[in-house]
Amino acid sequence: MIDCNEAVRRMWAYLDRELGAKPVAEFEAHLQTCQRCCGELEFSRHLRELVADTDAAPPLPPELRSRVENLLADAEMPTEGPA
Amino acid sequence: MSREGGVTASVDRPATRASRRSLPPVGTPAGRQPFADIARVHMEPLYGFCVRLTNHPTDAEDLVQETLLRAMRRYDDLHDPSRAKGWLFAIATNAWRDRMRARGREVRTVPIDGLAPDGDEFSLFQTVAIEDPFPYSDELHLDFLRLFRDEDVQAVFGSITPVFRLPILLTVVHGFSCKEAAAILDIPLGTLLSRLHRGRKQLERGLWRYAVANGLVTTTDEEPP
Numbered sequence: 212m213i214d215c216n217e218a219v220r221r222m223w224a225y226l227d228r229e230l231g232a233k234p235v236a237e238f239e240a241h242l243q244t245c246q247r248c249c250g251e252l253e254f255s256r257h258l259r260e261l262v263a264d265t266d267a268a269p270p271l272p273p274e275l276r277s278r279v280e281n282l283l284a285d286a287e288m289p290t291e292g293p294a
Numbered sequence: 295m296s297r298e299g300g301v302t303a304s305v306d307r308p309a310t311r312a313s314r315r316s317l318p319p320v321g322t323p324a325g326r327q328p329f330a331d332i333a334r335v336h337m338e339p340l341y342g343f344c345v346r347l348t349n350h351p352t353d354a355e356d357l358v359q360e361t362l363l364r365a366m367r368r369y370d371d372l373h374d375p376s377r378a379k380g381w382l383f384a385i386a387t388n389a390w391r392d393r394m395r396a397r398g399r400e401v402r403t404v405p406i407d408g409l410a411p412d413g414d415e416f417s418l419f420q421t422v423a424i425e426d427p428f429p430y431s432d433e434l435h436l437d438f439l440r441l442f443r444d445e446d447v448q449a450v451f452g453s454i455t456p457v458f459r460l461p462i463l464l465t466v467v468h469g470f471s472c473k474e475a476a477a478i479l480d481i482p483l484g485t486l487l488s489r490l491h492r493g494r495k496q497l498e499r500g501l502w503r504y505a506v507a508n509g510l511v512t513t514t515d516e517e518p519p
Contacts, residue, residue, distance in 0.1 A: 219417070223494055224487065227465060229472045251419045254435045258418070259466055261439055261447055262497070267467045268338035269345065275355045279337065279362065283330040286366055 213237050218248045222255045329369045332378045333362055339468060340382050346463050347390055349452045357393070361386040380470060384478045387460070418498035427511035441510045442501065450500040458493030461486050 213221075218241045224230045225238055242249050271279070340361065344354035364385050365372075372381050422438045431437045442450075451459065464475035476486040505511045 216415075220491060223490065224472070227472065229487075250435070251417075254419045254439075257436060257439050258498070258501075261442065262451060262462065263466050265444060265447055265451065265467060266342060268342045271337060271341050271358075272351075272355065275341070275358060276337075278355075278359060279333070282359065282362060283333055287328060287330050 212244075213241050215241075215245060215248055218242070218245065219251060222252055223259060225252070226256055226259055327375055329366055332372075332375060333365070333382075336379045336382050339379060340386060343383055343463065343468060344386055344390075346448075346451070346467065347386065347456070347460070353393075357386060357390055360389050364389060379468075380474055380478050383464065383468070383470075384480070387479060416495055416499045416502075418502055421502055425511065425513050427505075427513070438505070438511070441505060446504060446508075450497065450504050453500050454493055454496045458489050458496055460493075461490040462493045462497065465490065 218238055221230060221234060221238050225235065230238065242252065337358075341354065341358050344357040344361070345351060348354045348357055361382060365382055368385070372378060419435060422435050426434065428434055428437045451462075454462070460479060461472075461475055464470045464478060465472060470478065472486055472490070473483060476483045479486065481489075506513055
Protein backbone atom coordinates (compact mmCIF):
# COMPACT_ATOMS: atom_id res chain seq x y z
CA MET A 212 0.00 0.00 0.00
CA ILE A 213 1.41 3.40 -0.94
CA ASP A 214 1.27 6.35 1.43
CA CYS A 215 -0.12 9.86 0.81
CA ASN A 216 3.26 11.28 -0.25
CA GLU A 217 3.62 8.66 -2.95
CA ALA A 218 -0.01 9.08 -3.99
CA VAL A 219 0.47 12.83 -4.41
CA ARG A 220 3.63 12.19 -6.41
CA ARG A 221 1.69 10.01 -8.82
CA MET A 222 -1.33 12.29 -9.24
CA TRP A 223 -0.41 14.19 -12.38
CA ALA A 224 0.96 11.09 -14.05
CA TYR A 225 -2.34 9.43 -13.21
CA LEU A 226 -4.27 12.34 -14.71
CA ASP A 227 -2.01 12.16 -17.78
CA ARG A 228 -2.69 8.41 -18.04
CA GLU A 229 1.04 7.87 -17.90
CA LEU A 230 1.10 5.34 -15.06
CA GLY A 231 1.45 1.64 -15.67
CA ALA A 232 -1.16 -0.88 -14.57
CA LYS A 233 0.45 -1.72 -11.22
CA PRO A 234 1.05 1.90 -10.11
CA VAL A 235 -2.53 2.75 -11.13
CA ALA A 236 -3.90 -0.14 -9.09
CA GLU A 237 -1.84 0.92 -6.07
CA PHE A 238 -2.92 4.53 -6.49
CA GLU A 239 -6.60 3.69 -6.82
CA ALA A 240 -6.41 1.34 -3.85
CA HIS A 241 -5.02 4.24 -1.82
CA LEU A 242 -7.88 6.48 -2.94
CA GLN A 243 -10.37 3.93 -1.63
CA THR A 244 -9.05 4.55 1.86
CA CYS A 245 -8.03 8.22 1.79
CA GLN A 246 -10.58 11.00 1.49
CA ARG A 247 -7.87 13.64 1.62
CA CYS A 248 -6.10 12.30 -1.46
CA CYS A 249 -9.44 12.08 -3.28
CA GLY A 250 -9.86 15.79 -2.60
CA GLU A 251 -6.32 16.55 -3.70
CA LEU A 252 -6.78 14.53 -6.88
CA GLU A 253 -9.83 16.60 -7.77
CA PHE A 254 -7.89 19.77 -6.98
CA SER A 255 -4.96 18.59 -9.11
CA ARG A 256 -7.34 17.90 -11.97
CA HIS A 257 -8.61 21.48 -11.85
CA LEU A 258 -5.11 22.89 -11.39
CA ARG A 259 -3.93 20.96 -14.42
CA GLU A 260 -6.88 22.29 -16.43
CA LEU A 261 -6.04 25.82 -15.32
CA VAL A 262 -2.62 25.45 -16.98
CA ALA A 263 -3.86 23.43 -19.95
CA ASP A 264 -6.50 26.05 -20.77
CA THR A 265 -3.93 28.75 -21.41
CA ASP A 266 -3.82 29.58 -25.08
CA ALA A 267 -1.45 27.02 -26.61
CA ALA A 268 -1.72 28.35 -30.14
CA PRO A 269 -2.22 32.11 -30.19
CA PRO A 270 -2.56 33.79 -33.57
CA LEU A 271 0.68 34.95 -35.08
CA PRO A 272 1.29 38.70 -34.95
CA PRO A 273 0.77 40.07 -38.48
CA GLU A 274 4.38 41.14 -38.82
CA LEU A 275 5.66 37.67 -37.92
CA ARG A 276 3.16 36.03 -40.24
CA SER A 277 4.43 38.20 -43.06
CA ARG A 278 8.07 37.31 -42.29
CA VAL A 279 7.24 33.62 -42.14
CA GLU A 280 5.22 33.66 -45.35
CA ASN A 281 8.08 35.37 -47.16
CA LEU A 282 10.46 32.77 -45.82
CA LEU A 283 8.19 29.90 -46.88
CA ALA A 284 7.61 31.46 -50.29
CA ASP A 285 11.35 31.48 -50.84
CA ALA A 286 11.48 27.84 -49.85
CA GLU A 287 8.75 27.01 -52.36
CA MET A 288 10.40 28.79 -55.25
CA PRO A 289 12.02 26.43 -57.75
CA THR A 290 15.75 26.80 -57.78
CA GLU A 291 17.23 28.27 -60.91
CA GLY A 292 19.22 25.97 -63.11
CA PRO A 293 22.57 26.96 -64.61
CA ALA A 294 22.40 29.80 -67.09
CA MET B 295 22.20 9.99 -32.47
CA SER B 296 19.10 9.86 -34.57
CA ARG B 297 15.87 8.90 -32.86
CA GLU B 298 12.89 7.29 -34.48
CA GLY B 299 10.81 9.89 -36.20
CA GLY B 300 13.67 12.31 -36.41
CA VAL B 301 12.70 14.26 -33.32
CA THR B 302 16.23 14.98 -32.26
CA ALA B 303 18.12 14.16 -35.41
CA SER B 304 17.18 17.45 -36.89
CA VAL B 305 18.97 19.75 -34.53
CA ASP B 306 21.70 21.71 -36.15
CA ARG B 307 23.94 23.92 -34.12
CA PRO B 308 24.59 27.26 -35.80
CA ALA B 309 22.42 29.85 -34.13
CA THR B 310 22.97 32.57 -36.64
CA ARG B 311 20.02 33.99 -38.46
CA ALA B 312 20.39 33.38 -42.14
CA SER B 313 19.31 36.00 -44.59
CA ARG B 314 16.58 35.09 -47.01
CA ARG B 315 19.09 35.15 -49.85
CA SER B 316 21.16 32.44 -48.18
CA LEU B 317 18.30 29.96 -47.82
CA PRO B 318 19.14 26.57 -49.16
CA PRO B 319 16.74 25.05 -51.65
CA VAL B 320 14.20 22.83 -49.95
CA GLY B 321 13.81 19.79 -52.14
CA THR B 322 10.42 18.13 -52.25
CA PRO B 323 10.71 14.71 -53.79
CA ALA B 324 7.64 13.39 -55.56
CA GLY B 325 4.97 12.34 -53.04
CA ARG B 326 6.50 14.25 -50.16
CA GLN B 327 4.57 17.00 -48.45
CA PRO B 328 6.20 20.37 -49.07
CA PHE B 329 7.96 21.85 -46.06
CA ALA B 330 5.85 25.00 -46.28
CA ASP B 331 2.65 22.96 -45.82
CA ILE B 332 4.06 21.28 -42.71
CA ALA B 333 5.23 24.62 -41.36
CA ARG B 334 1.87 26.32 -41.88
CA VAL B 335 -0.02 23.55 -40.08
CA HIS B 336 2.14 23.88 -36.96
CA MET B 337 2.87 27.59 -37.09
CA GLU B 338 0.56 28.77 -34.32
CA PRO B 339 1.36 26.01 -31.80
CA LEU B 340 5.04 26.63 -32.51
CA TYR B 341 4.60 30.33 -31.85
CA GLY B 342 2.67 29.60 -28.65
CA PHE B 343 5.41 27.24 -27.53
CA CYS B 344 8.09 29.84 -28.23
CA VAL B 345 6.20 32.54 -26.35
CA ARG B 346 6.01 30.36 -23.22
CA LEU B 347 9.58 29.19 -23.68
CA THR B 348 11.16 32.63 -23.99
CA ASN B 349 8.67 34.63 -21.90
CA HIS B 350 9.29 37.42 -24.36
CA PRO B 351 7.20 38.18 -27.47
CA THR B 352 10.05 39.56 -29.59
CA ASP B 353 12.37 36.72 -28.67
CA ALA B 354 9.58 34.30 -29.49
CA GLU B 355 9.16 35.77 -32.96
CA ASP B 356 12.87 35.49 -33.66
CA LEU B 357 12.90 31.95 -32.33
CA VAL B 358 10.03 30.93 -34.62
CA GLN B 359 11.91 32.25 -37.61
CA GLU B 360 15.17 30.62 -36.61
CA THR B 361 13.40 27.33 -35.95
CA LEU B 362 11.92 27.33 -39.42
CA LEU B 363 15.26 28.12 -41.01
CA ARG B 364 16.91 25.25 -39.17
CA ALA B 365 14.01 22.95 -39.98
CA MET B 366 14.22 23.77 -43.68
CA ARG B 367 17.85 22.78 -43.76
CA ARG B 368 17.11 19.49 -42.01
CA TYR B 369 13.80 18.64 -43.61
CA ASP B 370 15.21 15.39 -44.99
CA ASP B 371 15.59 14.21 -41.39
CA LEU B 372 11.84 14.24 -40.85
CA HIS B 373 10.88 10.75 -41.90
CA ASP B 374 7.40 10.70 -40.42
CA PRO B 375 5.29 13.82 -41.09
CA SER B 376 2.92 12.86 -38.26
CA ARG B 377 5.78 13.71 -35.90
CA ALA B 378 6.40 17.11 -37.42
CA LYS B 379 5.11 19.08 -34.44
CA GLY B 380 7.48 17.38 -32.00
CA TRP B 381 10.30 17.68 -34.51
CA LEU B 382 9.75 21.45 -34.79
CA PHE B 383 9.47 21.83 -31.01
CA ALA B 384 12.76 19.94 -30.54
CA ILE B 385 14.47 22.25 -33.00
CA ALA B 386 13.00 25.29 -31.25
CA THR B 387 14.17 24.00 -27.87
CA ASN B 388 17.71 23.50 -29.11
CA ALA B 389 17.76 26.86 -30.85
CA TRP B 390 16.63 28.46 -27.60
CA ARG B 391 19.30 26.61 -25.61
CA ASP B 392 21.91 27.85 -28.08
CA ARG B 393 20.67 31.40 -27.62
CA MET B 394 20.88 31.11 -23.86
CA ARG B 395 24.42 29.80 -24.11
CA ALA B 396 25.36 32.58 -26.52
CA ARG B 397 24.03 35.11 -24.02
CA GLY B 398 26.02 33.44 -21.27
CA ARG B 399 22.91 32.25 -19.54
CA GLU B 400 22.89 28.54 -19.05
CA VAL B 401 19.43 27.08 -18.72
CA ARG B 402 18.84 26.82 -15.00
CA THR B 403 18.81 23.39 -13.48
CA VAL B 404 18.63 24.59 -9.89
CA PRO B 405 15.37 25.84 -8.38
CA ILE B 406 15.37 29.60 -8.14
CA ASP B 407 13.90 29.59 -4.68
CA GLY B 408 16.83 27.82 -3.10
CA LEU B 409 15.03 24.61 -2.32
CA ALA B 410 16.83 21.34 -1.96
CA PRO B 411 16.79 19.45 -5.27
CA ASP B 412 14.18 16.93 -4.17
CA GLY B 413 13.00 18.64 -1.07
CA ASP B 414 10.14 20.74 -2.31
CA GLU B 415 7.17 19.17 -0.64
CA PHE B 416 5.12 22.35 -0.61
CA SER B 417 1.48 21.44 -1.03
CA LEU B 418 -0.89 24.06 -2.37
CA PHE B 419 -3.82 21.85 -1.45
CA GLN B 420 -2.67 21.67 2.14
CA THR B 421 -1.71 25.34 2.33
CA VAL B 422 -5.12 26.47 1.11
CA ALA B 423 -6.79 24.16 3.62
CA ILE B 424 -4.68 25.49 6.49
CA GLU B 425 -4.86 29.16 5.55
CA ASP B 426 -8.56 28.85 4.70
CA PRO B 427 -8.86 32.10 2.71
CA PHE B 428 -12.61 31.57 2.15
CA PRO B 429 -13.98 30.50 5.54
CA TYR B 430 -17.56 30.21 4.35
CA SER B 431 -16.88 28.43 1.11
CA ASP B 432 -18.06 24.92 0.36
CA GLU B 433 -15.52 24.75 -2.46
CA LEU B 434 -12.49 26.22 -0.79
CA HIS B 435 -9.89 24.82 -3.16
CA LEU B 436 -11.82 25.48 -6.34
CA ASP B 437 -12.60 29.01 -5.20
CA PHE B 438 -8.88 29.56 -4.79
CA LEU B 439 -8.20 28.49 -8.38
CA ARG B 440 -11.07 30.67 -9.62
CA LEU B 441 -9.16 33.73 -8.40
CA PHE B 442 -6.70 33.41 -11.26
CA ARG B 443 -7.29 35.00 -14.63
CA ASP B 444 -5.47 33.68 -17.67
CA GLU B 445 -2.79 36.39 -17.43
CA ASP B 446 -2.22 35.54 -13.75
CA VAL B 447 -1.66 31.88 -14.61
CA GLN B 448 0.71 32.83 -17.41
CA ALA B 449 2.68 35.13 -15.10
CA VAL B 450 3.11 32.36 -12.54
CA PHE B 451 3.85 29.77 -15.20
CA GLY B 452 6.53 32.00 -16.66
CA SER B 453 8.22 32.26 -13.28
CA ILE B 454 8.91 28.52 -13.10
CA THR B 455 12.55 27.60 -13.68
CA PRO B 456 12.73 26.92 -17.44
CA VAL B 457 14.09 23.41 -17.12
CA PHE B 458 11.05 22.49 -15.03
CA ARG B 459 8.63 24.60 -17.03
CA LEU B 460 9.38 22.88 -20.32
CA PRO B 461 8.03 19.43 -19.37
CA ILE B 462 4.75 20.97 -18.19
CA LEU B 463 4.56 23.08 -21.32
CA LEU B 464 5.03 20.06 -23.57
CA THR B 465 2.74 17.63 -21.75
CA VAL B 466 0.00 19.71 -20.17
CA VAL B 467 -0.29 22.61 -22.60
CA HIS B 468 0.67 20.94 -25.88
CA GLY B 469 -0.54 17.43 -25.19
CA PHE B 470 2.59 15.38 -25.80
CA SER B 471 2.97 12.14 -23.87
CA CYS B 472 5.77 12.01 -21.33
CA LYS B 473 7.70 9.70 -23.65
CA GLU B 474 7.34 12.15 -26.53
CA ALA B 475 8.32 15.08 -24.32
CA ALA B 476 11.42 13.21 -23.15
CA ALA B 477 12.38 12.61 -26.78
CA ILE B 478 11.85 16.27 -27.67
CA LEU B 479 14.02 17.38 -24.77
CA ASP B 480 16.49 14.55 -25.38
CA ILE B 481 16.42 13.42 -21.76
CA PRO B 482 15.58 10.06 -20.15
CA LEU B 483 11.96 9.46 -19.24
CA GLY B 484 12.81 9.28 -15.53
CA THR B 485 14.43 12.70 -15.70
CA LEU B 486 11.37 14.07 -17.46
CA LEU B 487 9.05 12.71 -14.77
CA SER B 488 11.23 14.14 -12.01
CA ARG B 489 11.26 17.55 -13.66
CA LEU B 490 7.50 17.42 -14.15
CA HIS B 491 7.04 16.85 -10.44
CA ARG B 492 9.40 19.67 -9.50
CA GLY B 493 7.80 21.98 -12.04
CA ARG B 494 4.39 21.25 -10.57
CA LYS B 495 5.67 22.04 -7.10
CA GLN B 496 7.08 25.36 -8.31
CA LEU B 497 3.74 26.07 -9.97
CA GLU B 498 1.87 25.38 -6.73
CA ARG B 499 4.22 27.53 -4.68
CA GLY B 500 4.14 30.25 -7.34
CA LEU B 501 0.34 30.38 -7.35
CA TRP B 502 0.23 30.76 -3.59
CA ARG B 503 2.91 33.44 -3.54
CA TYR B 504 1.22 35.29 -6.38
CA ALA B 505 -2.14 35.18 -4.62
CA VAL B 506 -0.62 36.55 -1.42
CA ALA B 507 1.54 39.18 -3.14
CA ASN B 508 -1.35 40.47 -5.23
CA GLY B 509 -3.86 40.53 -2.43
CA LEU B 510 -6.02 37.79 -3.89
CA VAL B 511 -6.00 36.14 -0.47
CA THR B 512 -5.21 37.37 2.99
CA THR B 513 -3.26 35.20 5.36
CA THR B 514 -3.03 35.18 9.08
CA ASP B 515 0.50 33.89 9.36
CA GLU B 516 3.82 34.18 7.68
CA GLU B 517 4.12 32.58 4.28
CA PRO B 518 4.40 28.82 4.65
CA PRO B 519 7.91 27.43 4.15
